[in-house]
Amino acid sequence: MKNLLLTAMLTLGVASAFGMQGSYVEDEIYVKFANYANGRPLSATMKKFILSKVGAEEKAFYPQIGWSRVKLNARGNVEAAVATLEKERYVRDAEPVFLRQVVATPNDPLFAQQKWLLPIQAPQAWDLFKGSDSVVVGILDTGVQLDHPDLENKLVPGEDLVTLDGDPSDDHGHGTAVAGLVGAETDNGIGVAGTDQNSLLMPLKVGSGGISHSVEGILYAADNGCDVINMSYGGFGRSQAEQDAVNYAFARNVVPVAASGNNGLKDVIFYPAGLDNILSVAASDDNDNQADFTNYGDWVDVAAPGVATLCPSLGSGYGKPSGTSMASPVTAGVASLVKGYSPAGTTNVQVIDYIKRGADNIGDFIKDGRVNANKSLQLVPKFEDRNYGIVGMETLMGTHTAGTGSDLAALDSSVAMFAAAKQQTMRSPAAFQSLTFDVSADASAIDELKVTLNAFVNANKVTQMIYVWDPSLNRWRFLRAFPVSTLSASVDNEAKISGAQRYIDGNGHVTIGVRAFQPFGSVNETFNYVMDRVGISAKLLIN
Structure with missing residues (x-):
């Protein structure tokens, strides 16, 4: 020691x-x-x-x-x-x-198999999900080789935060390896695979060996669309400026990931990994043993393979470096997989929770275990959109002149048309139809319904209003109002029905009301209101 x-x-x-x-x-x-x-x-x-x-x-x-x-x-x-x-x-x-230091240890030549992918069950995870190019991972490091054949198609524009010259090229080698472990291009017939096959990578050069612009890199990543940031560097000095930058990124739903350091020390906190709101990562080997160089202890969240990790290297080659610098991007790749697989609205807190709960227990040198991409993906709740059919249609005001309820299921030439009638009170034309949908197959599972309405009219200044029938109060409840287009099949208008259980009757039916009218004093005696499509759908949890 x-x-x-x-x-x-x-x-x-x-x-x-x-x-x-x-x-x-x-x-x-x-x-x-x-x-x-x-x-x-x-x-x-x-x-x-x-x-x-x-x-x-x-x-x-x-x-x-x-x-x-x-x-x-x-x-x-x-x-x-x-x-x-x-x-x-x-x-x-x-x-x-x-001044932060990169934390990798160069190792021996290339070997033919990426054994580090096996403990984290990456191949099994890819059967579920290979990643999404809507997820961007910020590589805060020494830059990235921008023309590396296994990286060039995965990069989005980045920055050199030291010189601000717009060129985050790697002049050290560390950042190129890190980027490849997160997301080297896969199925391209060359090189290696990354943890996340489809995420995009933003190279952010924050130093060269000595990392001097960590704060600036974190802020840039947070302000320029990164969903995950990887920091494979550190030191023993706690910086409040760096903590404030991490907090800023975290408040914008970024998942920050950082290496625990390569000093072989227990319970000696290494920064930025030891800051709040960061997923800290120690290193294990391909057999789930604690790497002899890794910092560890109760302050470290998870471990990931970081010994002889086959990955891209500077000069368009490949190598197998070791270090917590390698374990951290493997974890960042798992984070981007989970982020891309999760439904819209999933928070960074939830992403980190799925990673921790999916981790395998390999010893008490870390708090939550070694990351497992497959198990973490299986923890993500998945939803499916269900559409429901019309089982009834009734004209409450005006005249039904063409089409049936079943015609409204698709946008085609078969539409339902209604001629408006003169309202007695408003003395202006209006049409009002009710449409009943059968949701009985999923009635007990529905929390929210979405109404989609596509319609047009042959008059100006017509407003359409969507209602839902409340069977407990025996009256209509207003949802939303929209102007009606005079162009055929123009746009979908949507309204949400929250607390949907209230509006499902004893037969498992939901009734929607659609009213179209012109304002008081209209010169029209009538107009034709045409519904091209009306539907309701629900997003249901399927696992």
């Missing part, structure tokens, strides 16, 4: 004033300014005045979290600047820009 600890200290660097917190950028700090007493943000002049006391100037401001990145002059000292600024009335917090 002494040797391991010494290695960690030599690798990460130990700053005198920050103990085991690690090394940092020598001429920059993060500062969070306070507001004035009246709640107004601090003025640019006041910020400049405060920073001048330590020979610094604001380099960038991140309004999402309220932190500034500050550049010290050539004579500036990080420790002294932080200590001075923390005493200022209008400074809420100041801290170094901790």
